[in-house]
Amino acid sequence: MGKGKWVTMKDVADFANVGTITVSRVLRTPDKVSETKRKRVQEAIKELGYVPDNTAGALSSSKSRVFGAIVSTINDSVFAQTLDGLSSTLRMAGYELLLTSTNYDPDVEEDALLALLARRPDGIVLTSTTHTSAVTKLLKSVRIPVVEIWQLPSAPLDIAVGFSNFQAGYDMARHLIDEGRKNVAFLGGGGAEDERGRRRRDGYINALRDVSKEPIMWPDNEQSSLYGIELGAAFIERCFISDPKIDAVMCVSDQVALGVVCEARRCGVKVPEDLAISGFGGFELAKPSGIDLTTIAVPGKEIGIATAKALLDPETARDKKVIDLGFTLIKRGTT
Amino acid sequence: MGKGKWVTMKDVADFANVGTITVSRVLRTPDKVSETKRKRVQEAIKELGYVPDNTAGALSSSKSRVFGAIVSTINDSVFAQTLDGLSSTLRMAGYELLLTSTNYDPDVEEDALLALLARRPDGIVLTSTTHTSAVTKLLKSVRIPVVEIWQLPSAPLDIAVGFSNFQAGYDMARHLIDEGRKNVAFLGGGGAEDERGRRRRDGYINALRDVSKEPIMWPDNEQSSLYGIELGAAFIERCFISDPKIDAVMCVSDQVALGVVCEARRCGVKVPEDLAISGFGGFELAKPSGIDLTTIAVPGKEIGIATAKALLDPETARDKKVIDLGFTLIKRGTT
DNA sequence: TCAGTTTTTGGTATCGATACCATTCTTGAT
DNA sequence: ATCAAGAATGGTATCGATACCAAAAACTGA
Numbered sequence: 001m002g003k004g005k006w007v008t009m010k011d012v013a014d015f016a017n018v019g020t021i022t023v024s025r026v027l028r029t030p031d032k033v034s035e036t037k038r039k040r041v042q043e044a045i046k047e048l049g050y051v052p053d054n055t056a057g058a059l060s061s062s063k064s065r066v067f068g069a070i071v072s073t074i075n076d077s078v079f080a081q082t083l084d085g086l087s088s089t090l091r092m093a094g095y096e097l098l099l100t101s102t103n104y105d106p107d108v109e110e111d112a113l114l115a116l117l118a119r120r121p122d123g124i125v126l127t128s129t130t131h132t133s134a135v136t137k138l139l140k141s142v143r144i145p146v147v148e149i150w151q152l153p154s155a156p157l158d159i160a161v162g163f164s165n166f167q168a169g170y171d172m173a174r175h176l177i178d179e180g181r182k183n184v185a186f187l188g189g190g191g192a193e194d195e196r197g198r199r200r201r202d203g204y205i206n207a208l209r210d211v212s213k214e215p216i217m218w219p220d221n222e223q224s225s226l227y228g229i230e231l232g233a234a235f236i237e238r239c240f241i242s243d244p245k246i247d248a249v250m251c252v253s254d255q256v257a258l259g260v261v262c263e264a265r266r267c268g269v270k271v272p273e274d275l276a277i278s279g280f281g282g283f284e285l286a287k288p289s290g291i292d293l294t295t296i297a298v299p300g301k302e303i304g305i306a307t308a309k310a311l312l313d314p315e316t317a318r319d320k321k322v323i324d325l326g327f328t329l330i331k332r333g334t335t
Numbered sequence: 336m337g338k339g340k341w342v343t344m345k346d347v348a349d350f351a352n353v354g355t356i357t358v359s360r361v362l363r364t365p366d367k368v369s370e371t372k373r374k375r376v377q378e379a380i381k382e383l384g385y386v387p388d389n390t391a392g393a394l395s396s397s398k399s400r401v402f403g404a405i406v407s408t409i410n411d412s413v414f415a416q417t418l419d420g421l422s423s424t425l426r427m428a429g430y431e432l433l434l435t436s437t438n439y440d441p442d443v444e445e446d447a448l449l450a451l452l453a454r455r456p457d458g459i460v461l462t463s464t465t466h467t468s469a470v471t472k473l474l475k476s477v478r479i480p481v482v483e484i485w486q487l488p489s490a491p492l493d494i495a496v497g498f499s500n501f502q503a504g505y506d507m508a509r510h511l512i513d514e515g516r517k518n519v520a521f522l523g524g525g526g527a528e529d530e531r532g533r534r535r536r537d538g539y540i541n542a543l544r545d546v547s548k549e550p551i552m553w554p555d556n557e558q559s560s561l562y563g564i565e566l567g568a569a570f571i572e573r574c575f576i577s578d579p580k581i582d583a584v585m586c587v588s589d590q591v592a593l594g595v596v597c598e599a600r601r602c603g604v605k606v607p608e609d610l611a612i613s614g615f616g617g618f619e620l621a622k623p624s625g626i627d628l629t630t631i632a633v634p635g636k637e638i639g640i641a642t643a644k645a646l647l648d649p650e651t652a653r654d655k656k657v658i659d660l661g662f663t664l665i666k667r668g669t670t
Numbered sequence: 671t672c673a674g675t676t677t678t679t680g681g682t683a684t685c686g687a688t689a690c691c692a693t694t695c696t697t698g699a700t
Numbered sequence: 701a702t703c704a705a706g707a708a709t710g711g712t713a714t715c716g717a718t719a720c721c722a723a724a725a726a727c728t729g730a
Contacts, residue, residue, distance in 0.1 A: 006455075008716060019680040024718065034678065049476070054453040055399060056716035058390040059685045063718095066433070066454070074422070075415040083409045087436055096450060098401070099434045101422055115431060118389040119401070120341075141384070226623070233625030258593075263625035265600045288561070290568030290598035343686060354710040359688065369708065391686035394715045398688095 007050045016044035027052060058120060067311050068098045068116035069125040070109060078281055078300045079127065082149065085304025086125070093312055095122070104193040106132050113138060123311040129153040129160075130195065145314035147307050151196050152322055159314065161306045161323045165196045168296050168327050169203025172250055172278050175294075177211055179335055181248035181276055184208065185216040187235050187260070188227070188252030197252045200280060204250055216246065232259020236267055240275065247275060248335070254279035257293055261334060276335040282328070292333035299325045342385045351379035362387060393455060402646050403433045403451035404460040405444060413616050413635045414462065417484065420639025421460070428647055430457070439528040441467050448473060458646040464488040464495075465530065480649035482642050486531050487657055494649065496641045496658045500531045503631050503662050504538025507585055507613050510629075512546055514670055516583035516611055519543065520551040522570050522595070523562070523587030532587040535615060539585055551581065567594020571602055575610065582610060583670070589614035592628055596669060611670040617663070627668035634660045 013020040018037055025033050026041040033041070044050070058064040067090060071079055087097045098119055102108040110132055116124065117138070123145040129152075131139070139146050139157050146158040153160055176184045186204045189197035205215045218239045219226070226234050232251060240246055251257035257279030264271050271277055279285065282297025302325055310317035317323065348355040353372055360368050361376040368376070379385070393399040402425060406414055422432045433454060437443040445467055451459065452473070458480040464487075466474070474481050474492050481493040488495055511519045521539045524532030540550045553574045554561070561569050567586060575581055586592035592614030599606050606612055614620065617632025637660050645652035652658065 006716090010716080020716090021680060021718080022678085025679090028718090032678075037679085049473075051449060051452045053394075053455060053716055055390050055393040055455050056685090057718065059388075059394055059687085060716080060718040062685070064390060074409065074418045075412065077410065077412055077415075080410040080412075080415055083434075084436055084438075087409070087434060088438070091435060091447065091450065094450075096433050096435065096454065098431050099418075099422060100426060100431065101419055103419075103423070112426065114386060115426065115429075117386045119431065120388060120390050138384075228619050229624040229626065230619065230621075233623060236625075259624055262597050262600065265597065266625060284563050284565065286565075288568060289564040289594055290571075290601060291564065341686090345686080355686090356688080356710060357708085360709090363688090367708075372709085388686055391715090392688065394717085395686080395688040397715075 006053065007048045009050070009052070012041065012044045012048055012050045015048060016040045062120070064120045064122055065095050066098055066119060066121050067095055067123045067125065068100070068119065068121040069127075070100050070102060070112050070116065071127045072102055072104050074099070074101050077283065078298060079150075081283075081300030082304040082307070085301035086308050087304075089305050089308035090311070093308070095312070102128070106130070106135075110135050117142065123147065123314070125149060125307055125311070128195075131157075145311055145317070147310050147317075149303055149307050151199065152324060156321055159310050159317045159321060159323070161303055161310060161325065163298065163303075163325050163327045165199035166203040166206075168280065168298075169200030169250075170207045171203075171329055172200075172280070172296055173204045173207030175329060175331070176248045176250060176276060176278065176335060177207070177213075179248075179276065183216060183245045184213075184248040184250060185218060185239070185246045186250050186252070187218055187239075188231055188256050190217065190219065191227075194252075200252060216243075228253075228255040229259035229262075232256040232261075233263040235260055236263040236269065240269070248277070249275060250278050252280060254281040254283065254285055254293065254295055257295070257334075258285060258291060261291055261293065272333070272335050278335055282330060286330075287332065294332045294335040295330055297328040297330055299327065341388065342383045344385070344387070347376065347379045347383055347385045350383060351375045397455070399455045399457055400430050401433050401454060401456050402430055402458045402460065403435070403454065403456040404462075405435050405437060405447050405451065406462045407437055407439045409434070409436050412618060413633060414485075416618075416635030417639040417642070420636035421643050422639075424640050424643035425646070428643070430647070437463070439463075441465070441470075445470050452477065458482065458649070460484060460642055460646070463530070466492075480646055480652070482645050482652075484638055484642050486534060487659060491656055494645050494652045494656060494658070496638055496645060496660065498633065498638075498660050498662045499538075500534035501538040501541075503615065503633075504535030504585075505542045506538070506664055507535075507615070507631055508539040508542030510664060510666070511583045511585060511611060511613065511670060512542070512548075514583075514611065518551065518580045519548075519583040519585060520553060520574070520581045521585050521587070522553055522574075523566055523591050525552065525554065526562075529587070535587060551578075563588075563590040564594035564597075567591040567596075568598040570595055571598040571604065575604070583612070584610060585613045587615060589616040589618065589620055589628065589630055592630070592669075593620060593626060596626055596628065607668070607670050613670055617665060621665075622667065629667045629670040630665055632663040632665055634662065 009020050009023050013023045023041050026038050100112040125147050129148050148160045150162045152162045186201050189201040208215045257277055260277050269275055279293050279295040282295045285291040285293040344355050344358050348358045358376050361373050435447040460482050462485055464483050483495045485497045487497045521536050524536040543550045592612055595612050604610055614628050614630035617630045620626040620628040
């Protein structure tokens with residue numbers, strides 16, 4: 001009890017007058033132990049304040065009961081939902097999550113992966129779908145489930161959980177066109193670091209081509225340092241004002257759309273009469289927020305939960321390989 | 336090379352014709368090995384694709400090179416910044432982060448802590464400062480650094496890194512009063528789950544008392560299910576309109592403030608003439624966003640970095656025990 | 671009652687690294 | 701040339717659990 005060292009399984013076994021293996025069984029397969037001994041052991045555990053040592057267990061069973069995740073950034077509310085769903089589902093099953101972020105740097109991904117593998121995780125989650133060749137090679141050589149999430153890759157390494165960003169972009173563009181908009185612009189998504197946003201933009205481009213329209217994209221300069229709300233605000237002033245034929249803008253994210261909506265209100269632009277606005281992400285900008293934004297709701301938490309299930313039961317998940325959870329286009333007041 | 340089993344240190348040693356311990360030293364203390372052997376070992380490592388097994392290392396050295404973090408929720412952009420800073424700083428030092436979220440449930444915290452301790456982390460990070468007695472007892476008995484972050488506790492268990500929410504609330508209230516506002520309201524922060532918000536509200540209450548004013552708090556009903564932007568939007572309609580003497584509102588968060596600003600614009604309320612608005616959090620609602628919100632910027636990332644340093648060098652950190660990183664009141668256009 | 675199962679239990683080897691100690695090899699000073 | 705001090709290297713025990721196998725106990729049906 002806190003002599004500076006941890007209580008070991010042997011201490012518990014001696015205290016309860018059983019073999020160590022019996023203690024182990026009480027913890028892992030309680031129904032294989034007689035009730036008498038089970039109770040005695042459980043009391044001993046409580047009495048001594050025993051906390052099992054998983055590192056030792058991992059070594060001998062080669063099951064770490066830990067999963068590793070490499071995310072581009074934690075700093076994104078939709079990723080965060082996924083992590084929340086993932087981590088809580090895993091913990092209920094007795095697993096933990098080892099988390100690393102790369103800040104969108106593929107070289108970091110390689111380092112991070114090596115560091116994770118050194119912990120011998122029972123599975124790996126990746127949010128990026130483009131990897132260096134070293135990463136791909138490593139992932140193919142390990143015999144653990146690898147789940148790529150969010151963006152569905154064309155050729156999954158193992159299992160993929162997510163939805164099609166391309167389709168999301170396509171559907172939203174079609175929605176705006178179907179609403180009678182003549183000149184639909186796309187705002188954001190040009191940055192090299194945002195692969196998912198680019199896919200949505202590709203979907204938009206294809207939708208416009210399908211109705212023989214030329215896409216209008218802003219900012220055209222890929223170097224633009226604006227993002228989020230600021231980008232949305234800048235759009236009104238620097239693009240919409242100077243190009244008044246635009247009657248709808250499809251934003252790469254809800255954040256951006258929020259900026260557009262607020263700035264439009266400030267400048268007296270009527271929404272949706274003068275300008276229809278749509279976002280992407282779908283979180284808390286519904287009617288009661290006063291924004292009432294048309295958007296695409298993404299199953300962030302569901303992706304986390306489905307990923308956890310795939311990790312815990314990879315065989316079943318591999319039957320499908322690609323688990324498409326879809327998305328929901330929510331029409332609200334801004335279109 | 337992927338026969339289904341991992342390459343072990345012994346394989347590398349045999350390949351390079353050295354003892355296993357030499358391989359170990361090449362990885363951990365390279366300058367204690369002669370250059371000849373070091374190079375030979377490094378080549379062998381690359382050749383065989385050796386990835387060290389940290390679970391084994393942790394067992395024999397009783398250093399896991401993993402830190403555990405228990406956060407209330409990942410789903411909060413300011414926490415996320417901290418996690419980003421924490422995780423990247425730790426990884427540069429060769430450590431990883433084991434992450435668990437409690438969803439604000441103290442009972443979950445206890446479970447999560449036990450699960451973490453089973454992994455024998457080298458240190459623990461907690462975002463909550465109120466713990467069950469079982470948790471406190473456990474944390475006191477372990478001989479590893481425990482860092483409580485964000486809200487500075489009055490009696491830290493070990494080390495604390497953060498800032499004073501009370502002071503932040505106090506300072507912002509004083510700012511509004513100094514700007515000549517007569518009736519400053521506080522919006523949000525009543526919920527039992529949001530301890531930090533409550534502290535800010537306490538600071539606000541004290542500031543008003545100091546100038547002999549009665550605090551105005553909304554929603555008074557603690558059960559209100561509104562939060563975030565929606566709460567902000569609701570304030571205008573349900574509180575401000577019916578109580579026009581209010582000339583300033585101090586919001587518990589930037590999210591809430593954003594809702595107020597947008598809804599105020601929509602309803603034609605002049606900001607800041609009719610209503611001054613302030614937020615809390617300080618992220619990307621500056622001038623270019625079109626919102627230009629007065630707020631308190633919180634050193635989210637710095638907290639993460641300082642926490643990492645404290646974990647890596649607890650002795651130095653314990654000299655201070657409480658590391659107050661402060662905050663910055665940023666006056667902008669809404670006040 | 672007894673052989674044949676099934677259930678419960680424990681002993682011992684093992685996982686893959688590091689700690690500790692002992693040994694060998696350098697190096698430099700005398 | 702010799703010895704002492706220090707650097708480099710390796711052998712073996714060890715960390716704390718689980719796997720595997722074997723033994724003991726309990727149960728079954730004829």
